[in-house]
Amino acid sequence: MIPVRGYQGQKVAVLGLGRSGLATARALAAGGAEALLWDDSPEARAKAEAEGFSLTDLTRATALDGVAALVTSPGIPHLFPRPHPIIARALEAGVPVDNDIGLFFRSWATPDWDRFDTPPRAVCITGSNGKSTTTALIHHILQVAGRPTQMAGNIGRGVLDIDPPQDGEVVVLELSSYQTDLARALTPDVAVFTNLSPDHLDRHGGMGGYLAAKARLFTAGGPDRAVIGVDEVEGRFLADQIGQGPQDDRVIRISSGTKLEGFGWSVFARKGFLSEWRKGRQMASIDLREVKGLPGAHNHQNACAAYAACRSLGVAPKLIEQALHSFAGLPHRSQLVGERNGVRFVNDSKATNVDAAAKALQAFPKIRWIAGGLGKEGGIAALQPLLGAVVKAYLIGHSARDFALQIGETPHEICETMERAVARAAEEAQPGEVVLLAPAAASFDQYPNFEKRGEDFTARVRALTGG
CATH class of the missing domain: 3.40.1190.10 (Mur-like, catalytic domain)
Known part of the structure; x- marks a missing residue:
C-alpha cells in the first residue's frame, strides 16, 4: 500500500467504492486521514461495510463542510455530460476534486x-x-x-x-x-x-x-x-x-x-x-x-x-x-488459445467495436471470422473493405442477421451461438487459416462482459484441441 501523504488529521471524502475507491480509503487511513466514504449503489455500500468501513452520506447538504478534498472514482462524471451532484457541490464550494492517480503521484x-x-x-x-x-x-x-x-x-x-x-x-x-x-x-x-x-x-x-x-x-x-x-x-x-x-x-x-x-x-x-x-x-x-x-x-x-x-x-x-x-499476450486481445492441424484459434473478444475488429482482421492472411453480439450504432458496414482475408464469417448473437446484410459478398453462416460457431469454423478450417473471434459488437446479449465471451470461446477451442 502507498499511504497517502499530505492529509494527516484531515477529512477526505471518497466517492465511489469500487476497487480504486476502497484502495483509496485504505491508503488515506494509512496516511492518517479520516476517510468519509459514499457510493450511490446500496450493493457497493454494503460491500464496503462488510469490509469494516463506515459510511458517510455525502448527499447531505453539509456533508462536505470541513472536507480537505473529494476523491472520486474514474467512472463518475466530473464535467461532461454533467457533473455528479456531489462533485458539483464540491466545485461550487471550492473543495479540491482529485482521484487516486493524483494521490499516488x-x-x-x-x-x-x-x-x-x-x-x-x-x-x-x-x-x-x-x-x-x-x-x-x-x-x-x-x-x-x-x-x-x-x-x-x-x-x-x-x-x-x-x-x-x-x-x-x-x-x-x-x-x-x-x-x-x-x-x-x-x-x-x-x-x-x-x-x-x-x-x-x-x-x-x-x-x-x-x-x-x-x-x-x-x-x-x-x-x-x-x-x-x-x-x-x-x-x-x-x-x-x-x-x-x-x-x-x-x-x-x-x-x-x-x-x-x-x-x-x-x-x-x-x-x-x-x-x-x-x-x-x-x-x-x-x-x-x-x-x-x-x-x-x-x-x-x-x-x-x-x-x-x-x-x-x-x-x-x-x-x-x-x-x-x-510474451504470451493478454487474455481476449489477439490471444492465441489453441492450434490444431495447422489451424490457429485466436481470441480477440475485446474487439467490441469496428475500429478494434478492423485491426484484428488485418493481422492474419486467411480468416474464419466469428463475429456478432449486440451491435453498435452503424453496425459493421465500415468493415467491408477489410474483409478480403475472410474466407467465411460465422455470425452469432442478437445482431447476426443484421451483420449478414452488411458484409457484402463475404461467405457467411448464421450460427447464433458460440458453440455452433466454433464447431462449424473448426470443421471447415484448412491448414494455414486462423479461426478469429473478433466480434465487432458488445457482449451483453449473451454474456455479462467481453471476458466471459472470450472465456467461452477459449473453453470450446480447448475442448476441441485438447489444450
Whole structure:
C-alpha cells in the first residue's frame, strides 16, 4: 500500500467504492486521514461495510463542510455530460476534486528514497487502443531484464494498492482518459501515448476534450521521456507541442508502417521488422514476424511503444527481443488459445467495436471470422473493405442477421451461438487459416462482459484441441 501523504488529521471524502475507491480509503487511513466514504449503489455500500468501513452520506447538504478534498472514482462524471451532484457541490464550494492517480503521484516518493542508489521510476501509458497490451509488455520486458517492477492502474491492482517501491524499481501504470483528466498531480518519468480514435466522447465533450485529457499526462508534469505514436495527426501534434524540434530526443516517435529516420530518436515497424533510429543511424532491428503473442500491425505498434519505453530505461535491445518472444499476450486481445492441424484459434473478444475488429482482421492472411453480439450504432458496414482475408464469417448473437446484410459478398453462416460457431469454423478450417473471434459488437446479449465471451470461446477451442 502507498499511504497517502499530505492529509494527516484531515477529512477526505471518497466517492465511489469500487476497487480504486476502497484502495483509496485504505491508503488515506494509512496516511492518517479520516476517510468519509459514499457510493450511490446500496450493493457497493454494503460491500464496503462488510469490509469494516463506515459510511458517510455525502448527499447531505453539509456533508462536505470541513472536507480537505473529494476523491472520486474514474467512472463518475466530473464535467461532461454533467457533473455528479456531489462533485458539483464540491466545485461550487471550492473543495479540491482529485482521484487516486493524483494521490499516488503526491505520495509515492518518500524520505526512504534518500537511501536508494537508483530512485524508483514511473512509466505511464495512455491512448485509445493498445494501452493494456503495451503496459503488460513493458512490465514483462522489465521482468525478463531482471528489473524490479510492479504493474497497476487501469490494469491489475489499484495504484494505491501496490507495495512501496524498492531501490531501482519501475512502476508501470495504464491510465485511461478518465484518470488523466482529473488527477491533480501527474509526474511520470516516462509517458507513452499509443494512438487516438473516437471514444468516451460524451465524457470529454468531443474529440478536443478527449485529446486534452490524454495530453495532460505529458503537459501537467513534464516527463523525462515521451513516447508518442505518430500514426494519427493528433499524435504528431502532441509530439510537436512537447518537443523542441525534430532532433529533440526527449520525444521518441513511434509508428507502425511509416519510416521515421529524420528524428533524434524514433522506433518504427515496417514489413514485420522493428527498427530503432537515433540521430540518423539505425541502432537495432528486431524481426516481429515470428513473435506469436503480438500478431498484426496494431500489435507491432504496441511492440514499438514498449521497446521505446524500455530503451529509455536502459534495457538492452537483445533483452527486449528475448522478452518479446516470451510474451504470451493478454487474455481476449489477439490471444492465441489453441492450434490444431495447422489451424490457429485466436481470441480477440475485446474487439467490441469496428475500429478494434478492423485491426484484428488485418493481422492474419486467411480468416474464419466469428463475429456478432449486440451491435453498435452503424453496425459493421465500415468493415467491408477489410474483409478480403475472410474466407467465411460465422455470425452469432442478437445482431447476426443484421451483420449478414452488411458484409457484402463475404461467405457467411448464421450460427447464433458460440458453440455452433466454433464447431462449424473448426470443421471447415484448412491448414494455414486462423479461426478469429473478433466480434465487432458488445457482449451483453449473451454474456455479462467481453471476458466471459472470450472465456467461452477459449473453453470450446480447448475442448476441441485438447489444450
